[in-house]
Amino acid sequence: MTNAEVARVFEEIADLLEIQGADAFRVNAYRRVARTVAELTEDVRAVAARGALAELPGVGKASAQKIVELLETGSLALRRELTAEVPESLLELLRIPSIGPKKAALLWRELGVRSVADLEAALAAGRLAGLKGFGAKSIAQIARGLAFRAESAGRTRLGEAWALAEELRAALGALPGVERVECAGSLRRGCETVGDLDLLCVARDGPPVVEAFTRLPRVRMVLASGATKGSVRMAVAASTIQVDLRVIPADVFGAAWQYFTGSKEHNVRLRELAVRRGWSLSEYGLTEGDRTIAARNEEDIYAALGLPWIPPELREDRGELEPGAVPDDLLTERDLRGELHMHTRASDGHHTVEELAAAARARGYAYICVTEHSQSSAIAGGLPVAALRAHAARVRAAAAQIRDVTVWIGTEVDILADGRLDYPDEVLAELDFVIASIHSGLGHDSAANTRRTLAAIANPYVNCIGHPTGRLINEREAMPLDLEAVAQAAARTGTALEINANFYRLDLKDQHARRARELGATLCINTDTHSLDQLDQMRFGVLTARRAGLRVGDVLNTRPAEEVRAFVERKRRGARA
């Protein structure tokens, strides 16, 4: 059973308990366990094997026993007992907007509704009318929710939400009386996917701003529209996303920004610190009785609680409140000196090396490396050996003419099914930098994938493993991989692990990158650019790295060109020694 599967069972138990009307804190305790297991970088089976489950945050004796039971038997007695009382199919009702545990329970007990199909039938037959708490508007809301169910499913990729947020900031900022617009929520924290978009603005008069917000062109459905808050679904990519806008007085903006940035768990910790001092923290400020201690700026709130300002990417209740947990040299985009994974027209990219170099110069980079696909990646225009050599000669000739930016020639060589590389070593030895990636055979098991990756890492000419788990967010699962073994081998051999900044990939993901760093591995952040506009996706790689707590020195492409050369040479020399 995977970590995700274990987490899901605990989530379902929480939902079932909630429908039953169980104590809300007990319900939350199960959700906490689900979150902890879902975010574990280590296999939960390994934690269970060494008897350390109860040491995990939010996991006590009872939950530890349940996890063991689940891993050993594949199911849980508690879950069976709950589903004997509450139909499992009720869980799908909870995903319909405006239906929560109470309404789901009422629909089931009063009307025998057990599933979405039942609900649609009951709605069509007019059986919802007259049910306690279900007026005409509630019923209409449910009907809209049902109609919207398909396209509102799932989370939006960070890059897509980012573009929408930029557009909305501009549109809202142009409204009369609006002084400031900011994003909060998981977008500001740089999460790989965003459930909904949270926008805050400062304006002299709230209602007209909320009104204008609900009339923006992308709005598909208005969920709420009040004096200080509006909530809508907007078209984004091929789907829709919920967008919430709140109008905040300027003098408490920092408190609101902090509050709505979250995460919820981070805020709970902060509130505990406040309560311990006899204070209270809300979106209106840090207060003692009627006296406001801090509210205008986030910095003041953190400072009053005895903390440094915590970057949003770290606000996940992963130890960021501990003394010294926030490094003063947390990576920023400005720290990057180059990019080591780029494609040109020679394989499946859209631009010439000269165009890439010009774009890199505009970004202030000191170096780039051109890395075409290798011969087995025929579909991506991979280069046979002779073509690679001719391409290398062209790139070196171009590099000699390019000022201000050092241009290296490398490759993104395929790791074949048996772990061999797609070019012989003597060809790789002619190149400046080698990325090795798995593009095929992603369906193998963890042992096979790990073996292939370790074989690539063992090659003296491989300097970086590209998109190590091969996932495509919302499209393809990460391939199973023993990240611990891979990161340890990478650390030992001087091989970098990539954080692929493309917002479809973000691979390694934040928690994996954090663990890889802990194990001593060097990371490398690349956009894997195929077209010039993709260079801007570096910001998503940097957000991911910041979520991982990476410092400047942890990332290969923050180093000067000569140090990158030395990184390559060290591994090659080590192999000869």
Add this chain to the structure above:
DNA sequence: GCCGTTTTCGGCCCGACTGTTTTCAGTCG
């Protein structure tokens, strides 16, 4: 169910909005 610088019991965040209510419950974040 979890947890502990108010520690083994008694807390565990709280406000906006909506709809259906005569003062509040449910949902959501």
